[in-house]
Amino acid sequence: MGQMEGEKTRYGFLNVVPLALAEWAIFTCVFAVAGAWPAPDVNEGYYLAKARHSVNPEWCENDFFLNSEDAHGLFFLILGPFAASAKLSTAAWVGRWAGWLALAVGFRHAVMQLFPSFLHRLFAITMFSLAARYTTMAGEWMIGGCEAKVFAWALVLGAWGEGVRGRWAYAWLLSGAATAFHPLVGGWMMISIAFVALIQSIKRRDQIDWLNLCGLSYVIAGLVVAFYGVWPALQMSSGVAADIREQAAAIYVVDRLPHHLLPSSFQESLVTRHLLAVIFCGVLYAALP
Incomplete structure (x- = not known):
């Protein structure tokens, strides 16, 4: 009996993975259509140049901006080696596709519980991409060039997905990772997660899942990870x-x-x-x- 249940679980897993991969690919293409403007974008010239300079300080060694403090160290740490070895335009496109894929994974995780149907999720991501472009009032964006905030927003979406499932400790940890990429995007998400989790706990009159030992470890881990992004910003x-x-x-x-x-x-x-x-x-x- 146990063997049969194990086979069913494995069979279900093998069915789910290809579907998830296909959905990620489709969602990535949706984001690409929404944000694939010519490279470099207005900010990519700054961030990618800084990423290259962080790995190779001798490149443009006397540039004032490139020698200023780095507020997005994790982004430069990850993309820097590639930006230093490839053309900046190539690094921009590779970084864009990586960002769109990350957003696709995060968005799917965020809406999976809300929209069990793929067609509903496809409609949701289409509306999301349009809203992200046409409803902002402060010139902000998340689908477009290769910047730290794109990956931070992807982690924020993943955190919301955990919050929808009631796993606030995991949501906090992902928010901490978002803060490591971009202190403002992730930092506001950490505040939001703490506030919503507290309200939910009061409404349900139960304990938040991070008040146990395991949950507390995730809270501490989230703070430590977030500190990686906040500390350089404070040092500036x-x-x-x-x-x-x-x-x-x-x-x-x-x-x-x-x-x-x-x-x-x-x-x-x-x-x-x-x-x-x-x-x-x-x-x-x-x-x-």
Whole structure:
């Protein structure tokens, strides 16, 4: 009897794996269609050059930007060797495909419990890719060039998938990995996971799954992994005078990235479409059983 159950499990596994691989491939192509603009993208020239420089400091050794502190060390550690040995345009395309695949895996994991049907998941990923491009108000994106935040968002999607399954400790660990890639993307996800897990625990009047020894180990591991991304970011302003930090923050927000960080500079049309999308999602959520 046990042997028969083992055979059934193995047979089911062999059926599921090819389907998952095929779905990942299809989802990757959906993301590629949504974000395959010419290389290099506006930011790829900076990040890929920094990745190459992190491995080969003699390349453009006197460049001020390349010699500045690295805020995305894990991304440079992973992509740096390839960026140093190949053309930057080649590294951009390889990194893009790797990012799209990571997003595909993360997205499938996030929606698997919600949409058991492949066609429903295909519709969901199509809507997701369109929404990611056409409903933002601060010029942000996740499907496109090769940057650290793409891989961070993939891990965030994976974390949501764990959260949907009620496995908050695993969700926290994946959020920590996302923070290692991109402190802002992953850091906000860690805050969200902690908040939602606490609310769910209060509603159900039970203990969160990370309050046991095993769960606590994942919490600590998540913090340690996240620290790998947060520490370099903190070091960038360590030992700098307060007035210099304030001046740098003003330049960063007002002069360099107002379209991302200064709400008063956002285009009204972008704000309007974003608010309409939020209202639509709220109405849809309220209407669902």
